Amino acid sequence: MPILPRSFVMKPLIAVVGSTGTGKSKLAVDLASRFNGEIINGDAMQMYCGLPIITNQIPVEERNGIPHHLISCVKLEEQPWWVGRFKNECLRLIDEIHGRGKLPILVGGTHYYTQPVLFKNQLVGDDPTAAEGDGDRDDSESSAKWPILDAPTDVLLQKLREVDPVMADRWHPNEPRKIRRSLEIYFQTGRPASEVYAEQQRLKQGQLRFPTTVFWVHSEKQTLNDRLEKRVDAMVEQGLMGEAKRMSDYVQEKKAQGVPVDQTRGVWVSIGYKELAPYFEALSSGSLSETGLESLKRSCVESVKSATRQYANAQIKFIRTKLCKALVDAGATDRLYLLDSTDVESWTQSITEPSELIVRALLDDTPAPDPKSLSELAHTVLGAIETEPQSESTFMTKCFTCDICHKTMQGEDQWQIHIKGGVHKRTLRRAAKLAARDEYLRRQQEAPKEEDGVST
Structure with a gap:
């Protein structure tokens, strides 16, 4: 019986993440060409066919003949894929690619799609209560069973407050789909979504599914903009x-x-x-x-x-908060490598050479370099993340409503920023002046009545 290569037996996975415009697709093609790999698209928009420009799909002529999966495969009239469906299909493809003795490379900027592929039982994204395997649900089916799900958002939120005040406090009134989903979970399971999520949190099953190396392709902000x-x-x-x-x-x-x-x-x-x-x-x-x-x-x-600039910032924030936290929980912070793509002219030195060295170390199961040693940017960004205090759990984040300003904020940090801000303080002063004026007018109106009472 032939001896299989170690890398074939260990079933490794390469993930390439980062904000839009940093060169993720190019790195994926480079690595697939070098290490006999196949690429799985992890960008939700690039799954749609007929729109290569608006979804920023890598041109066929730049793919170097490398097979690309889950790209240009969904028609406009089809239902969008949910996270669970993407995860299940992605895991199936990874298994097939391993079966061909090749290296799967997952690349894309829809990080709440890719993270459940990387980690076991990982509840991520804006709706952490979406259970694994729940990606094929159909809104119309749920609406038929529970017509209230099609009610206005304020009605949904009021109902959610009755059955699951924890989740109701978490969602902003402008997040109708998240409010709807939390209520749907209650109807489906008979249990509050907050309770379901808390139970899954207690399981602490956030380990990596495969021997994985994650490349974060990153550029300095002004250059990227x-x-x-x-x-x-x-x-x-x-x-x-x-x-x-x-x-x-x-x-x-x-x-x-x-x-x-x-x-x-x-x-x-x-x-x-x-x-x-x-x-x-x-x-x-x-x-x-x-x-x-x-x-x-x-x-x-x-x-x-x-x-586009705002989206890039949101992608970076996701990596810094959710992906990095998941790696900390999994004890795998040494699997994240930041590659500096600020200067595209030095791509070979900054991207190609270090990435190939790291992938080779993964496949050979040999020591890899310290992630912070790759570049000054890697040292600065990864070092800063290490020293950042752990932010409050996404699940525990609450919404706070300012009755004075008529605004709703998510999280204690945003609430503190608001109440200490100039807008809030000016509104308070204005409200105090209006209250004082109303009190003065009230007294002026009562004064004649008192005088009439005396004269009578």
Whole structure:
């Protein structure tokens, strides 16, 4: 019987994470080419077909003949994939790739999709109560069983307060899908979602599924922002407007047929469509002059750039808080390697050489370098994460409502920032002045009555 290579027996996995615009796809192709790998897409938007520009799919000519899975495989009219479905399909593909004696490489920026693949029984993302294997649920089925799930958000939130005040305190009133999901869990299980989640937390089963190396491709903020702005301009030149218009036309066509399109999910929330929607609405209605349309178009493109920068920040925040915390819990912080892609001209020295050295160490089961030793940026960022105090659990985060300012904040940190902020203090002073004025007017109105009483 032939002796199998150690790397084949150990079933390793490479994960490539990072914000948009840092070079994740290029690194994945480089590693797959070097180590006989296959790539699994971990970007929720890149799963949609027919929209390569708006979803930033790696061009076929740049894939170097490497098989890419779960990319351009979902049609516009199909239901969006939930996290559980993605996880199950991804694990199936990883098993198949291992079966072919090849190295699976998971790459993508939808980190709440990829993290449940990396860790056993990991509840992550914005809805931590979504149980594993729950990715194929259909909203229409739940609505048929429990019609209240289609009620307005304020009704859902009130019902959730009755059955699960812990989760009701956690969600912001502007998070209808999360409120709905928490209530749905209660109906499905007969138990509060907070209780279900707390029980799973107690199991402490957050270990890595495979011998894994995680590469975090990262760039300094200003350089990344400049890169993202240029990339949006390039996307416009390559046909971004055309793809967004096809999406807009699809929505209008379905609307004419009396078929509503849920634009709060799936590719309809992708950056590049929703920001350009006002332009296409004005174009369709003929409400603006040609000059007005051009001005609106420029404004919408600027919104795409702004949203892209914000998304990059959110991706980095997820890695720093959720991914790093999961690695700490799993005792696997030495599996995370930050690769500095700030200077693309030094890609070979900064990315290719260290990543190949680290993958070889994983496959040969030999010592790998200290993650902080790879670059000055790695030393700074990873060192800062190590010294950061553990933030409050995502699950335990509560919402606080300021009755004076009529605003709702998530978490103690945001609440403290608000009550110490200038806006809140000015509102308090203004409220105090109004209260004093009302009291003065009240007394003025009562004074004549008292005088009348005396004279009588």
